[in-house]
Amino acid sequence: MKRYPAYEFPEYVEWTEDPNVIEAYHQVTQQAERSALIEALDEVRLLDLYRQLVTARLHDIQLKRWVKQGVITKAWLGSGEEAVTIGMCSALGEGDVVGPMIRNAGALIARGVPLDVCFAAYLGTTDTIARGRDLHIGDPTRGVIPPISHVGDLVPVMAGCALAFKLRKEPRVAMTWTGDGATATGIFHEGMRVASALSAPLISVIQDNQVALGTPNSQHHHGDFSAWGAVYGIPCYEVDGNNVLDCYAAAQLAANRGRQGLGASLIVAKTFRMGGHATHDEREARGLFDDSVYQYWGARDPIGCYESWLKRYRGISEETLQNIEATVSQEVDEAARYAQARKVSHAPEPEELELGVYAVPL
Numbered sequence: 198m199k200r201y202p203a204y205e206f207p208e209y210v211e212w213t214e215d216p217n218v219i220e221a222y223h224q225v226t227q228q229a230e231r232s233a234l235i236e237a238l239d240e241v242r243l244l245d246l247y248r249q250l251v252t253a254r255l256h257d258i259q260l261k262r263w264v265k266q267g268v269i270t271k272a273w274l275g276s277g278e279e280a281v282t283i284g285m286c287s288a289l290g291e292g293d294v295v296g297p298m299i300r301n302a303g304a305l306i307a308r309g310v311p312l313d314v315c316f317a318a319y320l321g322t323t324d325t326i327a328r329g330r331d332l333h334i335g336d337p338t339r340g341v342i343p344p345i346s347h348v349g350d351l352v353p354v355m356a357g358c359a360l361a362f363k364l365r366k367e368p369r370v371a372m373t374w375t376g377d378g379a380t381a382t383g384i385f386h387e388g389m390r391v392a393s394a395l396s397a398p399l400i401s402v403i404q405d406n407q408v409a410l411g412t413p414n415s416q417h418h419h420g421d422f423s424a425w426g427a428v429y430g431i432p433c434y435e436v437d438g439n440n441v442l443d444c445y446a447a448a449q450l451a452a453n454r455g456r457q458g459l460g461a462s463l464i465v466a467k468t469f470r471m472g473g474h475a476t477h478d479e480r481e482a483r484g485l486f487d488d489s490v491y492q493y494w495g496a497r498d499p500i501g502c503y504e505s506w507l508k509r510y511r512g513i514s515e516e517t518l519q520n521i522e523a524t525v526s527q528e529v530d531e532a533a534r535y536a537q538a539r540k541v542s543h544a545p546e547p548e549e550l551e552l553g554v555y556a557v558p559l
């Protein structure tokens with residue numbers, strides 16, 4: 198896809214295909230249980246995954262543009278981690294629910310929340326879910342529970358959704374993502390224990406991007422997350438978090454288990470945060486790891502690699518991909534323009550602050 202030097206990491210701006218990386222990417226798609234699921238994806242679905250990945254990337258680039266223009270003060274981005282969100286969501290059906298972190302804005306895209314609504318919510322317009330008071334965006338009508346600022350807290354909430362599905366005997370699953378840092382919270386473990394003990398169809402994804410705020414994993418975590426499945430007595434699927442197909446296949450296996458009444462699953466997705474915690478600390482964040490680490494993960498850009506895989510292993514033409522990107526790019530531009538206009542026409546008034554907060558107005 199087109200690269201944006203003013204907004205993207207140098208490794209992405211200069212991204213070129215490394216044949217060894219693409220071969221390794223393909224090998225990941227060949228693993229025993231998962232390869233049949235990946236083989237079964239037809240061209241329409243493969244290209245839809247591409248469309249969603251590109252939409253998530255361009256959504257984040259638009260937010261960064263707004264930060265640079267002073268339209269918003271900062272943004273929490275998922276650049277480089279799009280596959281963990283898009284791949285996992287693509288295994289879900291209409292009746293399922295997701296509880297994304299703020300870094301999983303791709304979940305909104307995957308669940309069909311219109312881009313203009315996503316952008317307008319980020320700009321704090323009154324016609325969006327938090328009425329302009331918060332940028333944690335969701336849409337329960339599309340099965341998206343908004344992120345909770347307190348990290349880890351979504352796990353018991355989503356375990357509760359999963360338990361409700363089980364009690365109602367509905368073949369639905371609930372999915373949530375937790376960062377490597379947030380796995381340190383007590384509530385993460387409480388939620389996992391509930392889901393595991395009550396065989397609730399929860400899919401809990403540890404999105405291990407190797408850093409929590411400004412603290413690299415090596416300083417806040419010891420051991421192997423994938424061992425935790427055994428601790429909770431549930432299966433654990435380890436995935437290449439930069440490989441959208443691997444994420445999809447593992448989530449599909451976990452979802453199948455949940456729908457069959459077999460309970461919860463853990464997925465450990467190893468990926469890397471290419472940028473800062475948010476846009477404000479991007480420069481400091483670059484100092485957290487050696488340059489070689491950025492180069493390693495930069496070569497594994499989930500979008501660049503998927504493009505190469507589609508061309509090399511599915512015979513998709515460059516032109517087809519470019520056409521999809523052009524359509525998405527236009528949609529993002531239009532949605533952003535619409536949202537900026539709403540920011541003026543639908544700015545919150547001070548008296549609206551308490552609306553929907555208290556059952557009885559104070």
Ligand SMILES: Cc1ncc(C[n+]2csc(CCOP(=O)(O)OP(=O)(O)O)c2C)c(N)n1
Nearest residue numbers: 300346347348376377378379406408409410
């Ligand atoms: C319970 C709680 N403690 C601390 C914070 C402040 N905080 C926000 S994000 C964050 C780091 C989260 O790191 P991680 O879970 O790895 O997610 P990532 O940002 O890397 O996606 C912290 C400590 C918070 N929001 N909630």
Ligand SMILES: [Mg+2]
Nearest residue numbers: 376377408409
């Ligand atoms: Mg993290």
